[in-house]
Amino acid sequence: MVDGVKLVSQMGEGRHCPLCGGKGFIITERGARKCRCIYGRFNLEKFLNIPKRFWDADIRKIKSNLCAETSRQIYTYLRGFKTFYDKGIGLLLIGKQGVGKTYIVTAILKYLYQKYRIRGLFTDTKELSIKLRERFEKGGHSDLVEVLARVPVLVLDDLGNEVLTDWYRDILVGLISQRYNEKKVTFVTTNFYPSFAVGGIETPSREGVKIVDRSAVRFSSLPQERLLDSRFGSHVVSRLGEMTIPIVVKGIDQRLKKVLY
Numbered sequence: 001m002v003d004g005v006k007l008v009s010q011m012g013e014g015r016h017c018p019l020c021g022g023k024g025f026i027i028t029e030r031g032a033r034k035c036r037c038i039y040g041r042f043n044l045e046k047f048l049n050i051p052k053r054f055w056d057a058d059i060r061k062i063k064s065n066l067c068a069e070t071s072r073q074i075y076t077y078l079r080g081f082k083t084f085y086d087k088g089i090g091l092l093l094i095g096k097q098g099v100g101k102t103y104i105v106t107a108i109l110k111y112l113y114q115k116y117r118i119r120g121l122f123t124d125t126k127e128l129s130i131k132l133r134e135r136f137e138k139g140g141h142s143d144l145v146e147v148l149a150r151v152p153v154l155v156l157d158d159l160g161n162e163v164l165t166d167w168y169r170d171i172l173v174g175l176i177s178q179r180y181n182e183k184k185v186t187f188v189t190t191n192f193y194p195s196f197a198v199g200g201i202e203t204p205s206r207e208g209v210k211i212v213d214r215s216a217v218r219f220s221s222l223p224q225e226r227l228l229d230s231r232f233g234s235h236v237v238s239r240l241g242e243m244t245i246p247i248v249v250k251g252i253d254q255r256l257k258k259v260l261y
Helices: 038-041 059-065 068-079 080-086 101-116 125-137 142-148 166-183 195-200 236-244 254-260
Strands: 025-028 031-034 088-093 122-123 153-157 185-190 208-211 242-252
Touching: 031 236, 059 068, 059 101, 068 080, 068 101, 080 101, 088 101, 088 236, 101 122, 101 153, 101 185, 122 125, 122 142, 125 166, 142 166, 153 166, 166 236, 185 242, 195 236, 195 242, 236 242
Parallel strands: 088 185, 088 242, 122 153, 153 185
Antiparallel strands: 025 031, 208 242
16 A cells, blocks of 8 residues: 555656756756756656555645635645644644545645655555555565554554554554654545544535634534544544644535535
8 A cells, every 4th residue: 555655656657757867867067957847757646655546636726626725724824834833733633524635735745746756655554554464474564564554654544444443543542642642744535534633623604624723622512422532532642633633524425516516
């Protein structure tokens, strides 16, 4: 799954580059520098481990599906990304299935690499559990966990919907804690709600995304089993609250919309 850890070179396009002749670098009076053609020689989506269904994710298309305020909030985060990056602050996207959470984070991953050359990796937590189990049986799961812990930007997609054994919970908790301690940017999508955000779930009056007001906490608005705390414990959820900006994504199920219309 994390084949994106290795650069996937596709040499065809750059082989006859008129600027570098296919060498990948240009000699100048000041020395050698990379040729711009090298950035077209590999599949960016594979490099970032983005699922093929989301290869067309585009940060410019996000605002067309969101209200004006929502777009402002997303782009405000991106404009201030250097500051957030230094502080290790990502996003926690919360909402029902099909509302576009995965599309948003994959588009952001691509944008961050294209603009800042900051490496990110996408991981689906359900698929990750399978990969880790396969590697565990071969005695090599720790190297994969280490890659995920150290990558500058990590997406944990669909957190809470995995089959959560004690073994896998310990791995995810350790991964989150390590990234928290090292101030690594982490983007999380989930159908579950952190307890600190519950009070903001019913407050948005229009479709789109709303930054949660953490001061409005009402534990009674959701059953305990819908809380992310019930899956990972309040300590881990509290850390997620420190290392991410929580956003509730509300809207029409885009997958169902495609089927019906």
